Amino acid sequence: MLTEKLEQLKALFAEMEQALIAYSGGVDSTLVAKIAYDVLGDRALAVTAVSPSLLPEELEDAKIQAATIGIKHEIVQTNEMDNPNYTSNPVNRCYFCKSELHDTLKPLARNLGYPYVVDGVNADDLHDYRPGIQAAKERGARSPLAEVGVTKLEIRQLSQQLNLPWWDKPAQPCLSSRFPYGEEITIAKLQRVGRAEIYLRKLGLNNLRVRSEGDTARIELPPEQIKEFVLTTDLQKVVSAFQEFGFIYVTLDLEGYRSGKLNQVLQPQTLGVKA
Numbered sequence: 001m002l003t004e005k006l007e008q009l010k011a012l013f014a015e016m017e018q019a020l021i022a023y024s025g026g027v028d029s030t031l032v033a034k035i036a037y038d039v040l041g042d043r044a045l046a047v048t049a050v051s052p053s054l055l056p057e058e059l060e061d062a063k064i065q066a067a068t069i070g071i072k073h074e075i076v077q078t079n080e081m082d083n084p085n086y087t088s089n090p091v092n093r094c095y096f097c098k099s100e101l102h103d104t105l106k107p108l109a110r111n112l113g114y115p116y117v118v119d120g121v122n123a124d125d126l127h128d129y130r131p132g133i134q135a136a137k138e139r140g141a142r143s144p145l146a147e148v149g150v151t152k153l154e155i156r157q158l159s160q161q162l163n164l165p166w167w168d169k170p171a172q173p174c175l176s177s178r179f180p181y182g183e184e185i186t187i188a189k190l191q192r193v194g195r196a197e198i199y200l201r202k203l204g205l206n207n208l209r210v211r212s213e214g215d216t217a218r219i220e221l222p223p224e225q226i227k228e229f230v231l232t233t234d235l236q237k238v239v240s241a242f243q244e245f246g247f248i249y250v251t252l253d254l255e256g257y258r259s260g261k262l263n264q265v266l267q268p269q270t271l272g273v274k275a
Helices: 002-016 027-043 056-069 093-112 131-138 144-148 152-161 187-202 223-232 235-245 261-265
Strands: 019-022 044-050 072-077 209-213 216-220 249-252
Touching: 002 027, 002 144, 002 152, 019 027, 019 093, 027 044, 027 056, 027 144, 027 152, 044 056, 044 093, 056 072, 072 093, 093 131, 187 209, 187 216, 187 235, 223 249, 235 249
Parallel strands: 019 044, 044 072, 216 249
Antiparallel strands: 209 216
16 A cells, blocks of 8 residues: 555656655655655755744754755745734634745746645645645645645655655644744744754753743643653753743643644634534
């Protein structure tokens, strides 16, 4: 089944003949970039959008991964922070982010002669609350992984099969996802969240989130790591570091890390699912 899906992806890119990949450096879009390059060579281009919601370390990872694959890689700036529909952080914030992204990539692709813009949306994403998917569709973007029915687990399996060393890289959505809906997003807030997460990663923690609510930082770790973190970490040192970043209060979420946790406040009709 996995081999069959890989062949379908290759056939899809062969039909495209040329493609520009919306490439964040995450596992999903990197797999798309790898397969596109294997099929199209120099007729594939990976483009990374840079804004305050992208960690500098993630941009460096994207550069390294693109160089490892061999695909051409370009960087563009996006300006979603100039849009109050985005910074006010409504429940459909991602719609305005992806609108800005694809309003930047689509004319770039056209000017460079690429008939298709493709992204890393996968089959599992279609069952989650992802308003950005609609924005991409409206602008004609294609999602090869979703079209072929490739799940998140299969993306990691295919990445490992293709010997991509980052196949188990933790998911790293944009920093704006760290704020509860309705709280205004600013560059200063994004920066302090980014610094806090980098600080924890340097302690050897990877699959984590620092949620920001007002002046409070809430650390989310995998449940199985919470006890060891409390027992082996100099907690006062962590608090002092976070306060230097701009937080006043530092808390630890006892439930632990769970992807999309801030979506639990949304009503079923917002999510588009039955109660």
